[in-house]
Amino acid sequence: MSQSEHNRSAAGASPSPNGVEAAGDEKRPEAIKAIKLRHPWRTVFAVVLIGIFVLFIIDAAQRPAYDWASVGKYVFDVRVTQAALVTLELTVLSMVFAIILGILLAVMRLSPNPVVKSVAWFYLWIFRGTPVYVQLVFWGLIAIIYQTIDIGIPFTEPWVSIPTTAAISTFWIAVIGLALNEAAYMAEIVRAGLLSVDRGQEEAATALGMSWSQTMLRIVIPQSMRVIIPPTGNEVISMLKTTSLVTAVPFSFDLYNRTRDISAETFNPIPLLIVASIWYLFFTSILMVGQYFLEKRFARGIGDRRPDKAAGPTGTIPVIGGNQPTVLTGPASVEPNRAGDPPINPGHGGKR
Structure with missing residues (x-):
């Protein structure tokens, strides 16, 4: 080996400053042997929870009060399935109207006009400050307050006068009552989502010559959806369960009230309560899955990115x-x- 080759090999083997080896050195540090920490009490706690759950299932299967034969008999009963569809209709229609009105109220709350802002605040104060059951009772009595729906010029003879009971059915009264209450909560959700977008986004869109509608549809709303979607999904699930209160209207063709009527005939309420719970859990599970994929869709590009393993x-x-x-x-x-x-x-x- 020549002197120059010997110097080169020696230089390649020598460590560089700060304890880091030179780029030409093929020697690699030994892999760190990580020892996994043991958590014995965590395992014991998990075993205890599983044991309690198994004992509960075994006990519930042997309890005669649950009457599982009646549960299997009525879970797909025609009256129950029709009531489940009515509950789904109440949920969807109420949420659609609530979202539309909530967006309008959110824009009004963000308006620089003090009158518009005050009207929106007063609406939220009324409908968030009173129980939904009280509101539904009030809407059920609307035909007593307004016996007819008059169309025409105020303080003159109406052109058309329709009895309130004939114009609005109890189903639509229930939808209106649920939607007006939910709109107050949706307004705050939408307002929070719009405020979560940095003001500079709107200023940059305006500088590019985009109109207000273009800025909202292409810039602000897509970015605010990741804040709006999670609480809105929770509100939809909550609305599904709130439909059980429409008996205050009174409207008795929803899932809970229909199963309650059947239990009044059979004098066996517990199995029918289980039947109603099964349907509520079924619909809630579907909504939770849909909410998960919506959140995943609108949260793309948000959060920390993991480094590539092949880096x-x-x-x-x-x-x-x-x-x-x-x-x-x-x-x-x-x-x-x-x-x-x-x-x-x-x-x-x-x-x-």
Whole structure:
């Protein structure tokens, strides 16, 4: 071996400053042997929970009061399935109207006009400050307060006069009552979503010549959806269960009231309560799955990105003649250098 080759091999084996080996050295540090921490009490707690759950299932299967034969008999009864569909209709229609009205109220709350803002605040104060059951009772008595629906010029003879009971059925009274109550909560959800978008987004869209509607549809609303979707999904699930209160209207063709009527005939309420719970859980499970995928869809690009497993070397290597080390975060930050050149520092715009 010549003297120059001996010097080169010796230089390649010598460590570089700060304890980091030179790039030409093929020797790698030994892998760290991580020992997994043991959590014996966590395992014991999990076993106890599983044991309690199994004991509850075994006990419930043997309880005669549950009457599982009647549960299987009525779970797909025609009256129950029709009532389940009515409950679903109440939920969907009420939420659609509530979302539309909630968006309008949210815009009114953000309006610079003090009168418009005050009207929206008063609406929220009334409908958020009173129980929904009281509101439904009030809407059930609307035909006593307004016996007819008059169309015409105020304080003159009406052109058309329709009895309230003939114009609005109890089903639509229930929908209106649920929607007006829910709109107050949806307004705050939408307002919070709109306020979560940085003001600079709107200013940048205006600078690009976009109109207000274009800014809202293309910039603000898509970004605010990741804040609006989770609580809205919770409100939909809550609305599904709130439909059981429409008996206050009174409307008795929803799921809960229909199963209650059947239990009054059979004098066996517990199995019918289980039947209603099974249908509520079925619908809630579907809504939860839909909410999960909607949240995943609108949360794309949000959050920390995990580094690629196939990324290049990471760590810190010194910069010759510099005061700060160079941090390698992946193959994108490593560029081929000429022989003898110092590594490129990505923190200084690629300057050597």
